[in-house]
Amino acid sequence: MGGQGTGMTRSFAAAVAIAAVALSASLSAQWPLYPAAGAPRTPDGKPSLAAPAPRAADGKPDLSGVWMSRATGDPNGEPGRPPLARFGNTAAGFKDDLPFQPWAKELQRKRSAEFSKDNPDGLCLPESTLQLHLDPQPFKIVQTSGQIYIIYETNYGLRTIYTDGRPLPPQGGPQPFWYGYSVGRWEGDTLVVETNNYKDGGWLDARGSPVTDAAKVTERFRRVNYGQIDIELTVDDPKAYTRPFTVRVDERLLPIGSDLIEFICHENQQFLKRVKVQ
Numbered sequence: 001m002g003g004q005g006t007g008m009t010r011s012f013a014a015a016v017a018i019a020a021v022a023l024s025a026s027l028s029a030q031w032p033l034y035p036a037a038g039a040p041r042t043p044d045g046k047p048s049l050a051a052p053a054p055r056a057a058d059g060k061p062d063l064s065g066v067w068m069s070r071a072t073g074d075p076n077g078e079p080g081r082p083p084l085a086r087f088g089n090t091a092a093g094f095k096d097d098l099p100f101q102p103w104a105k106e107l108q109r110k111r112s113a114e115f116s117k118d119n120p121d122g123l124c125l126p127e128s129t130l131q132l133h134l135d136p137q138p139f140k141i142v143q144t145s146g147q148i149y150i151i152y153e154t155n156y157g158l159r160t161i162y163t164d165g166r167p168l169p170p171q172g173g174p175q176p177f178w179y180g181y182s183v184g185r186w187e188g189d190t191l192v193v194e195t196n197n198y199k200d201g202g203w204l205d206a207r208g209s210p211v212t213d214a215a216k217v218t219e220r221f222r223r224v225n226y227g228q229i230d231i232e233l234t235v236d237d238p239k240a241y242t243r244p245f246t247v248r249v250d251e252r253l254l255p256i257g258s259d260l261i262e263f264i265c266h267e268n269q270q271f272l273k274r275v276k277v278q
Helices: 003-028 102-113 129-134
Strands: 065-069 139-143 147-152 157-162 181-187 190-196 216-225 228-236 245-253
Touching: 129 216, 129 228, 129 245
Parallel strands: 157 181
Antiparallel strands: 065 139, 065 245, 139 147, 147 157, 181 190, 190 216, 216 228, 228 245
């Protein structure tokens, strides 16, 4: 490889190393564990993650806790289940690729060829809904009677899901949002969340699969037991994809008593912009 290519490779490696150091610091610097009152335990005193899911005052499953994606396991999962998504590639468990519109596939290839230098996460901007579920940093769910808040450690993001019975606003509402506008309802023990009114130009995954302002995302949260939340996520974005598609995410409860640490991304971070792609 010539000198320019070597320089580009080293620049990108340096950028990845910086990101890895930041992530390592985040994962290794959690607050000391504080015993959680009422957590189920086995006879030897250890947390019983297989215990039944807790219930809120209204009888619905309580999704509260500090969670993080578990990206291991069979990407195809159990028969009949949607494929498991990966942070780097939403289509990791698909036989083929995502059902891209031609322009969207070209954009994804371009972003990938440029080593994802314009990834919003690397530029201190909010991630997409799916990226947030899959990010290797934890998030905290706080469940109340009329709203559910999700606090993401990555870029210290805050998302509000309204569960007070309001309808989803029309597409193309008064203002687009990085995280979209989310309303939720319970179908039995499953929380169904619909989100629309996204800002245009988003990234579905780290390889650059696009999300546009035409997208509607439907999430189905099911707390399998005390230690696991299963999420099925359907993306319906006719501007970027020829049909809707569904993937799943496996979230695991962090050690009981865990909490988030503050994450303040450097304002106007530009190190990925300085990666030279030849």
